[in-house]
Amino acid sequence: xxxxxxxxxxxxxxxxxxxxxxxxxxxxxxxxxxxxxxxxxxxxxxxxxxxxxxxxxxxxxxxxxxxxxxxxxxxxxxxxxxxxxxxxxxxxxxxxxxxxxxxxxxxxxxxxxxxxxxxxxxxxxxxxxxxxxxxxxxxxxxxxxxxxxxxxxxxxxxxxxxxxxxxxxxxxxxxxxxxxxxxxxxxxxxxxxxxxxxxxxxxxxxxxxxxxxxxxxxxxxxxxxxxxxxxxxxxxxxxxxxxxxxxxxxxxxxxxxxxxxxxxxxxxxxxxxxxxxxxxxxxxxxxxxxxxxxxxxxxxxxxxxxxxxxxxxxxxxxxxxxxxxxxxxxxxxxxxxxxxxxxxxxxxxxxxxxxxxxxxxxxxxxxxxxxxxxxxxxxxxxxxxxxxxxxxxxxxxxxxxxxxxxxxxxxxxxxxxxxxxxxxxxxxxxx
Amino acid sequence: xxxxxxxxxxxxxxxxxxxxxxxxxxxxxxxxxxxxxxxxxxxxxxxxxxxxxxxxxxxxxxxxxxxxxxxxxxxxxxxxxxxxxxxxxxxxxxxxxxxxxxxxxxxxxxxxxxxxxxxxxxxxxxxxxxxxxxxxxxxxxxxxxxxxxxxxxxxxxxxxxxxxxxxxxxxxxxxxxxxxxxxxxxxxxxxxxxxxxxxxxxxxxxxxxxxxxxxxxxxxxxxxxxxxxxxxxxxxxxxxxxxxxxxxxxxxxxxxxxxxxxxxxxxxxxxxxxxxxxxxxxxxxxxxxxxxxxxxxxxxxxxxxxxxxxxxxxxxxxxxxxxxxxxxxxxxxxxxxxxxxxxxxxxxxxxxxxxxxxxxxxxxxxxxxxxxxxxxxxxxxxxxxxxxxxxxxxxxxxxxxxxxxxxxxxxxxxxxxxxxxxxxxxxxxxx
Numbered sequence: 001x002x003x004x005x006x007x008x009x010x011x012x013x014x015x016x017x018x019x020x021x022x023x024x025x026x027x028x029x030x031x032x033x034x035x036x037x038x039x040x041x042x043x044x045x046x047x048x049x050x051x052x053x054x055x056x057x058x059x060x061x062x063x064x065x066x067x068x069x070x071x072x073x074x075x076x077x078x079x080x081x082x083x084x085x086x087x088x089x090x091x092x093x094x095x096x097x098x099x100x101x102x103x104x105x106x107x108x109x110x111x112x113x114x115x116x117x118x119x120x121x122x123x124x125x126x127x128x129x130x131x132x133x134x135x136x137x138x139x140x141x142x143x144x145x146x147x148x149x150x151x152x153x154x155x156x157x158x159x160x161x162x163x164x165x166x167x168x169x170x171x172x173x174x175x176x177x178x179x180x181x182x183x184x185x186x187x188x189x190x191x192x193x194x195x196x197x198x199x200x201x202x203x204x205x206x207x208x209x210x211x212x213x214x215x216x217x218x219x220x221x222x223x224x225x226x227x228x229x230x231x232x233x234x235x236x237x238x239x240x241x242x243x244x245x246x247x248x249x250x251x252x253x254x255x256x257x258x259x260x261x262x263x264x265x266x267x268x269x270x271x272x273x274x275x276x277x278x279x280x281x282x283x284x285x286x287x288x289x290x291x292x293x294x295x296x297x298x299x300x301x302x303x304x305x306x307x308x309x310x311x312x313x314x315x316x317x318x319x320x321x322x323x324x325x326x327x328x329x330x331x332x333x334x335x336x337x338x339x340x341x342x343x344x345x346x347x348x349x350x351x352x353x354x355x356x357x358x359x360x361x362x363x364x365x366x367x368x369x370x371x372x373x374x375x376x377x378x379x380x381x382x383x384x385x386x387x388x389x390x391x392x393x394x395x396x397x398x399x400x401x402x403x404x405x406x407x408x409x410x411x412x413x414x415x416x417x418x419x420x421x422x423x424x425x426x427x428x429x430x431x
Numbered sequence: 432x433x434x435x436x437x438x439x440x441x442x443x444x445x446x447x448x449x450x451x452x453x454x455x456x457x458x459x460x461x462x463x464x465x466x467x468x469x470x471x472x473x474x475x476x477x478x479x480x481x482x483x484x485x486x487x488x489x490x491x492x493x494x495x496x497x498x499x500x501x502x503x504x505x506x507x508x509x510x511x512x513x514x515x516x517x518x519x520x521x522x523x524x525x526x527x528x529x530x531x532x533x534x535x536x537x538x539x540x541x542x543x544x545x546x547x548x549x550x551x552x553x554x555x556x557x558x559x560x561x562x563x564x565x566x567x568x569x570x571x572x573x574x575x576x577x578x579x580x581x582x583x584x585x586x587x588x589x590x591x592x593x594x595x596x597x598x599x600x601x602x603x604x605x606x607x608x609x610x611x612x613x614x615x616x617x618x619x620x621x622x623x624x625x626x627x628x629x630x631x632x633x634x635x636x637x638x639x640x641x642x643x644x645x646x647x648x649x650x651x652x653x654x655x656x657x658x659x660x661x662x663x664x665x666x667x668x669x670x671x672x673x674x675x676x677x678x679x680x681x682x683x684x685x686x687x688x689x690x691x692x693x694x695x696x697x698x699x700x701x702x703x704x705x706x707x708x709x710x711x712x713x714x715x716x717x718x719x720x721x722x723x724x725x726x727x728x729x730x731x732x733x734x735x736x737x738x739x740x741x742x743x744x745x746x747x748x749x750x751x752x753x754x755x756x757x758x759x760x761x762x763x764x765x766x767x768x769x770x771x772x773x774x775x776x777x778x779x780x781x782x783x784x785x786x787x788x789x790x791x792x793x794x795x796x797x798x799x800x801x802x803x804x805x806x807x808x809x810x811x812x813x814x815x816x817x818x819x820x821x822x823x824x825x826x827x828x829x830x831x832x833x834x835x836x837x838x839x840x841x842x843x844x845x846x847x848x849x850x851x852x853x854x855x856x857x858x859x860x861x862x
Binding site: 021140288302305316319329 | 452568646725735751
């Protein structure tokens with residue numbers, strides 16, 4: 001029996017899930033893998049309030065330094081989130097020759113390159129399966145499963161809160177506000193859901209995915225990010241009648257030496273596998289060469305799912321512990337210097353555009369005229385039925401056009417006297 | 432740069448795909464992972480006919496012993512298929528302290544336990560990602576990604592030929608024979624497709640999956656296997672009108688200390704993710720605890736997909752080569768002795784049953800009477816419209832019932848004078 005001693009920093013939702021998993025599955029893991037995980041210490045800043053029963057032989061502290069200094073501890077599990085003091089904990093743990101398991105997307109997205117180098121210098125590894133899609137093994141899939149393939153594109157539903165809200169809006173006709181309130185009620189949104197709703201949570205995750213899939217560390221600042229708060233139910237309905245579903249997608253594509261990466265509400269065909277991912281589920285669709293397309297879906301959030309990813313990391317460490325292996329393909333501090341970012345202005349996409357216009361002769365030619373000036377091709381054009389309303393929705397699907405031209409055209413359209421509100425534009429993809 | 436020297440046995444479709452992958456992606460693999468694969472020798476029994484151009488510095492032979500004996504070779508890639516002489520090649524390679532990569536499902540399904548022990552004794556590993564779903568990384572997902580979870584059930588579309596044929600029958604209304612001829616034309620079926628059509632290919636793969644997911648080596652003889660040759664287009668149509676799609680599924684479930692495993696045509700709800708997997712694509716749906724359901728799909732067959740799985744195995748070996756790591760969770764020669772197989776007679780499933788009966792009063796009560804005698808509950812009952820035909824189809828969906836009772840009931844029904852042909856029964860699942 002191989003004994004691996006753990007120190008856990010952060011006893012919140014995921015941390016308590018990890019403890020539960022280790023307790024529930026201890027005999028299974030011993031029998032099947034010959035590995036015994038021993039949780040020696042837990043650090044949490046309000047540890048006294050959180051732990052109301054004794055964990056066998058486990059010491060409790062509010063000082064993470066005690067765990068990092070402890071020579072008996074083989075692996076530090078960091079589950080506090082945020083960059084500080086997580087960075088300090090991880091760096092110090094590595095310097096004390098401990099492996100690190102973390103679910104911290106912000107930390108890996110922001111400082112991955114430095115931390116992987118630190119790990120390398122100390123002959124240790126950082127594992128972070130739970131940082132993206134929780135326990136759904138997207139990180140192992142990219143770094144081990146399809147390793148050697150070229151990733152041409154990836155499209156992910158990687159924020160469960162947004163997917164839950166958009167599903168409610170689509171299926172039940174709710175407004176954004178109503179769906180968000182529901183999500184909070186059912187525990188699918190945090191009390192402050194800002195980072196979910198505004199897309200930043202997905203953006204951190206996308207930065208990690210781009211590094212693993214395309215071999216480039218990118219800054220979250222270079223990822224164009226739009227949240228879902230501005231999505232109107234009307235547009236979901238119009239899109240549905242065109243055979244399209246709306247999802248918050250994290251998208252990355254490689255074009256030769258350029259990479260584009262963005263997070264925004266996206267219309268996709270209803271019959272695409274991503275379109276049927278509902279509620280808090282997560283999924284990712286990866287276009288690779290030569291393997292072809294891979295699709296992976298599951299519960300990408302939640303206490304036990306995240307705990308499952310941490311356990312997977314721990315077992316992968318444990319199998320090699322005691323050897324001199326450097327087995328973590330997810331830790332290569334590589335950066336393909338000759339890849340550069342394509343910024344949002346130059347990214348080509350198709351758009352769904354809705355304009356509320358006064359219904360009188362000549363309006364349509366004014367609208368199409370402006371799009372034509374900017375060389376934006378129109379693929380389809382619908383003027384919705386109306387009952388003598390003063391304004392009617394004009395719905396257009398464009399051909400692929402550069403973001404910058406579309407933005408200029410929308411500004412010009414907004415200024416037309418016949419256009420009665422700010423035009424709505426939602427990008428479309430057909431993975 | 433770490434140099435890994437390879438010997439390839441078998442230069443067929445997959446073997447030539449591996450050579451192409453190594454050539455096309457050599458500089459990528461060198462740059463990104465610091466690993467240089469050097470293919471030193473290829474063995475194939477008709478090597479002269481197959482290789483019409485020189486592979487740089489690579490020797491060709493018809494004698495596999497030459498590769499196994501060569502002290503320069505680190506890894507033997509076995510791609511000839513079948514148990515003999517593959518078994519001898521693999522065992523001898525391990526004894527000469529070489530790692531082995533194989534795509535040989537029959538070998539691993541039949542002799543996995545012995546081979547893993549042999550590998551363990553020699554401090555080497557056997558990797559076999561391509562043996563199931565080719566390059567779609569189901570083996571890494573089960574052994575590393577969701578490791579530590581309990582797998583309650585798995586449902587796989589793991590034979591591309593059968594899925595192509597059933598898709599053609601469903602979408603185009605073809606007969607089985609017509610769809611099979613099409614599959615051969617397009618290269619989706621081999622000239623002798625027996626092992627695909629009769630379900631055995633999927634059965635070998637399922638035996639491997641059950642070992643990895645549930646920790647038990649099972650014999651393919653204990654997997655109830657039915658092929659797709661008897662599927663009639665009529666039943667596909669009737670099922671569709673009931674909201675069901677037909678797929679050849681490989682199914683395994685764990686009930687306490689019992690495992691059931693079977694391969695057969697299966698009706699599933701049209702809106703299930705497995706139901707939209709069309710053509711030669713493969714997919715697997717895994718029910719786990721506590722992570723929840725995982726769904727993985729992709730091109731589970733074909734030259735470059737299988738080659739991709741081999742390359743993934745090679746890179747996973749290469750990262751640890753030179754260390755004393757025993758990193759392959761897929762090589763644990765464990766067997767949970769207290770698990771036993773539930774044999775087909777005792778397996779409970781719902782059934783779709785079609786009976787061609789004479790349309791006269793009293794017939795339905797005779798049919799339902801027999802089902803009642805065998806305690807088979809009926810969930811729905813449809814007698815299809817007819818135009819004064821002498822016989823009409825009677826379609827029933829049953830409640831879950833043990834196989835044995837259903838078989839006895841069908842035999843009794845067949846003997847009724849009013850029943851004009853052998854009743855059709857297709858199992859249903861709702862994963």
